[in-house]
Amino acid sequence: MYPGGYDGFEHYMILKEEVCYDHxxxxxxxxxxxxxxxMIRDYPAERLERGxxxxxxxMLFEYSLRVLSLCEVPITARSSHIVAGYLADVAGLSTQSSLERNGGAPPRVKNNGPxxxxxxxxGYAYFHLWAFWFITHGGSLHALKKSNVIHNAVYAANLCVERGFIPPIVLRIASWMATTEARYGVDMRKSEGFKRFGSLWKAHEDYLMRLQERETARLAKVAKAPNQYRCANEGCDIQAINKNALKRCAGDCPEETKPYYCxxxxxxxxxxxxxxxxKKDLSAVFDGMVDDDGDPDWADVDDFYLPPDRYHVSDKGWPLFAERExxxxxxxxxxxSLYRKGEVIRVRTRTLSPDCLKAYKMLWVVAYTNAARVIVDGTCVARKRLEIPYDLNHAHALRALLPEREQLKALRPELGLYYFVHVAGAHEASAP
Structure with a gap:
């Protein structure tokens, strides 16, 4: 059974979050x-096609989302090309329209709204960011300069900002453009074709500034009681937003050093x-080392540690959800990413278990290590596909935020497995 009960439903949900709601x-x-x-139950493919x-x-918009997410609609070789026109029609981009004109007049769609x-x-911006990796020489500086695909994505994202709407895909496009200097040695945001989209670049800068301000305030709060905001178990990376998120030790240890656990x-x-x-006083329980023969060459050291990982990433036994919400x-x-050094991806949750977050982090580490093995002199010489058997009932919780594919369905269900696809080296290629 697929997440939500429908094929492609998890990608459909991700896409709706990316394009339908202001961040x-x-x-x-x-x-x-x-x-x-x-929507999927009430609007099957036949009803969408009639719309x-x-x-x-x-119906044009819903059909486009279904095609882009491969969710419960028949897909043909022309489907992905057609939806770009449908999205342009609904968005009012008449010059990009795919519908027939009457006497040269802009095409009209019914039941539209702001x-x-x-x-x-x-959605139009999302489509063109996605399409950039599938054109000839996709992902290259040559394609960026000569093709209008990324230009269309940036143009649409900039229009969204100017109209007061900033969904996640807008920031994702701006974030990717900010890496062009690291990728190609030139900041394409300052180039002739892109420098006029100042509203988009300003929105991204403001977003990063707000993130930094919030993180500074969080760190100041954590500094007052650091033991209450991070799991005390060495090797565990779980942290807390608020003090009451972690469980405190119930022993008699001092409050200022009392450990907290996820x-x-x-x-x-x-x-x-x-x-x-x-304990307050252990002297009454332990009176020196038991059976210590005084041999100076023998040292009694309590250094036994259990392995830090409770479950392997491919196991199905770890709990998906937290004990309490x-x-x-x-x-x-x-x-x-080779082009985003120093950046971190923060995964926050009120419902998923600590084991789920740690398993998700392991996927990144394992996949990247595997991909790095095919790098020779900084050139992409091969692709590496890491197969990770995974319970499809857990799949909807592990959202794919891959650094280089930028939500381009690099995490997809195939033959009951989930495949993490990483392309190693200086040049990116389209996902298989």
Whole structure:
């Protein structure tokens, strides 16, 4: 069974989040999930195709989302090309229209509205960012300069900003353009073809500034009680947003050094270290080393550590959801991109388990290590596909935020497995 009960449903949900909602006011994702299932149930492929024939704007947009996410609609060789025109029609980009004109007049679609136009504009931007990797020499500086694909993506994203709508895909496009200097040795944002999109570049700069301000404030709060904001088990990377997110040790250890844990498992792992300081007075229990023969060449050291990883990433036994919903935890994943050094990807959750976050981080580390083996003199000489068997019932929780593919379906269900695809080297190629 696929997540949500439909083939491609997880990608459909990701796409809706990317293009339909402003990042500054995220929706209730439970409602988005329920609405997504209702749309697929109530609007099967036949009904969508009829709406497309009638030039109904909501149906044109929904059909485009289904095609881009490969969700419950038949796909043909022309499908991906057609949806770009449909999105342009709904967005009001008449020069990019795919519909027939009457006497040279701009095409008309029915039942359109301002919000739907903005969402279609964001979808149009998403499509062209995705398409950039599939054109001839996709991902190269030559393609960036000679093709209008990325230009269309940036143009649409800039229009979204100018109209007060900044969904995640807009920031994703601006973020990718910010890496062009590291990729190609030239900041394409300052080039003749892109420097006029100042609204987009300013929105991205403001976004990064707000992130830095929030992180500075968070670190100042953490500095007052650092033991309460990070799991004490060595090797565990789980951190907390608020003090009450982690479980405190119930022993008599001092409050200022009392350890906090993300799970009872981490607490048991850490006990071999913490037990020496947890009790008030151990002298009545232990009176020197038992059976110590005084041999100076023998040292009794308590250095036994259990392995830090509870489950292997491919195991199905670790819990997907947290024991209780509410306290927010997160994990920081160093960005493995060669062009985003120093960046981290922060995964925050109120519902997923610490084991789920740690397993997700392991996927990044394993896949990147595997991909790095095919680099020879900085040139892409091969592709490496890492096959990771994975329970499809857990798939919807592990959202793919790959650094170089930028949500280009690098995480996809095939033959009951999930494949992480990384292309190593200086040149990127299209995903298989």
């Amino acid at each position: 500054r006011s995220p929706p209730d994702y439970r409602k988005v999930y329920s609405e997504g299932r209702r 497309v024939q009638l030039k109904d704007a909501p 919000q739907l136009q903005l969402r279609a504009l964001a 799970s009872s498992y981490c607490q048991r792992l850490h006990w071999v270290i913490h037990r020496e300081s947890c 509410g306290p927010e935890i997160f994990i920081d994943i160093p960005n493995v």
